[in-house]
Amino acid sequence: MPESRTRRRGQDLLDAVYAAALDEAAASGPGRLTMDAIAKRAATARTTLYRRWSDPLDLLLDALAAHHPVEQPTPGADDLRGDLIASLRLMVDWGFSPAGRAVMALLADPARDPAVVTALFERVFDRRGGTFTQTVLRHYADRGAIDPARLTPVVLDIGEAMVAKRIMDTGTDPGDDYLAAVVDQAILPAAGVPHRDT
Amino acid sequence: MPESRTRRRGQDLLDAVYAAALDEAAASGPGRLTMDAIAKRAATARTTLYRRWSDPLDLLLDALAAHHPVEQPTPGADDLRGDLIASLRLMVDWGFSPAGRAVMALLADPARDPAVVTALFERVFDRRGGTFTQTVLRHYADRGAIDPARLTPVVLDIGEAMVAKRIMDTGTDPGDDYLAAVVDQAILPAAGVPHRDT
DNA sequence: ACGATAAGATACATGAATGTAGCTAAAACA
DNA sequence: TGTTTTAGCTACATTCATGTATCTTATCGT
Known part of the structure; x- marks a missing residue:
């Protein structure tokens, strides 16, 4: 039966x-x-x-x-650039999950109810400690690799903002090339880390 | 009658x-x-x-x-920082118009039809020449104030990305303080323009 | 084994949006 | 002036989601 x-x-x-x-x-x-x-x-x-x-x-x-809390970035010993890319990769993966897509659409809805947004942040986001690149950047600032004064709210949000917009624009997975470009050309310069020419 | x-x-x-x-x-x-x-x-x-x-x-x-094309940034003579802020202001104003909100929601819709997005870009965006900060940055690169090599697609999109995410997160007008912070802390460092301490 | 709880199924009235059809008459053009 | 075009109106059958009510019975706790 x-x-x-x-x-x-x-x-x-x-x-x-x-x-x-x-x-x-x-x-x-x-x-x-x-x-x-x-x-x-x-x-x-x-x-x-x-x-x-x-x-x-x-x-x-x-x-x-x-939904179980999203996987957290786990910064390693001494690879700021690599850890930043990895944290953006985590964000991309989340953004393409059903939950991620639903959240994006909820936030972009012109008719969104402020109470819904509040509930969203309280119940979903605030439960996680900080954003993706933020975790990594703070980690390296604590170890002296970054000037803490440079880690303003704006700088802490650059990676998330660029990846979010990229996903919205193209609807496709950015790919590691793009994530690396965001780290090298936007986040690291803003964080005051000298650019390393390969 | x-x-x-x-x-x-x-x-x-x-x-x-x-x-x-x-x-x-x-x-x-x-x-x-x-x-x-x-x-x-x-x-x-x-x-x-x-x-x-x-x-x-x-x-x-x-x-x-x-809808009539959006107002274009009109870079002035010699005020890169001010012109960037002004171009972001234009973007914010557009983002809060009915058309802007509709576009954001369309792009964020998980069930969006790729054909719709294509049509959107062809019919609405491509008609405008470039994005908001892009117009300004290219203008000053042409005049030698910025190294053209720094103006990668990523760098050209920093301002738009940060403002878009800010609008999605808070749903409120960013205010000129925030726009200035984006310019000073994200765009200018990425463009290789030395930070001017006040 | 028994009783409380709650899932599952069905039915129903309601309201909203759909897509189509047919008619009337105002506006534009010759 | 007469003709063509097309906006405005009404009507209708259909579909879908809503919210509620009622009944049956599987599952759990004791």
């Missing part, structure tokens, strides 16, 4: 619903997210969803929050 | 429909754009819209294309 006789409950069901919500958001865009579609994709009844969430956005926020 | 007896045609009607489409896209987001809502806002009949466009997106693209 098929598992159709099995009935999911609790965490199992939650996981299935969250996965369905993220997939659906990635496929249709958060703006067109619908209880109906999530229910169908999760193979559950719409009524089950309404018992827990009031609308698709509420559900999506829970799904994003429940 | 009221103008309800007047009947718009041709360009007049087009202008009204385009304005309605942009307003509607700014209010509901391009993802939830609907023929119904555009027709109501433009005070015309839905059938009139269907005679010309097949769906709301098609209409919106025409509306964006028909």
Whole structure:
């Protein structure tokens, strides 16, 4: 007999619903997210969803929050450039995940609800300590390789900004060449690290 | 007798429909754009819209294309820093226009149609010559104030990327302080212009 | 084994948007 | 002036999502 006789409950069901919500958001865009579609994709009844969430956005926020925290950059011993590139690679990978795409679309929505954005930052972003390149830059500043005074909010955000815009513009994976160019031509000069000609 | 007896045609009607489409896209987001809502806002009949466009997106693209080209940066004589800030100001103003918000949301949509993006670039962006800071940077490179070799695609895009991300993150106007910080701490160092301490 | 909990399924009324059709009459052109 | 074009209006069948109500029964805890 098929598992159709099995009935999911609790965490199992939650996981299935969250996965369905993220997939659906990635496929249709958060703006067109619908209880109906999530229910169908999760193979559950719409009524089950309404018992827990009031609308698709509420559900999506829970799904994003429940998503395991993103992998953190782990700066090595003495390779600032390489660690920066690696941290941008982590960001790219996240940006192409269903969760990443959903977040981008949520932030770019002209009709976005400020409360939703607040919830997004509190529940998803602030849980992570800092951004991708920020972790690396602070690490090397602590070790004296970078002048801490140069690490302003603007400088700490250069890598993330450039990668985000690149993803939005082309919709494709930037590739390591581009990430290296961002590090060499934008981040390192701004951080005051002398450019190393190869 | 009221103008309800007047009947718009041709360009007049087009202008009204385009304005309605942009307003509607700014209010509901391009993802939830609907023929119904555009027709109501433009005070015309839905059938009139269907005679010309097949769906709301098609209409919106025409509306964006028909929008008069954005104001261009006009670099002055000898104020690189000031001209860069001014060009970013132009970009911010555009980003907060209905057209700007619609474009951002279109690009960020995970379910975006590559053909739509292509059409967007061909019909809207490529018509403008270059981006905002790019115009200024090239101008001063031509006059010898910047090493042309430093003006890689990455460097030319730093300002736009940082402003775009800032708008997405906060949803508010960056303010001239922030724009100046972007110029001083990110663009100028990357362009190889020595930082001037005040 | 039993009882409480909650998932699953079905039904229903409602509202919104779709795409099409057909008609009337205003505006533009000859 | 008469003719062509096309905006404006109404109507309709269809589809989809909503939110609620009701009932059955699998699963869990004790």
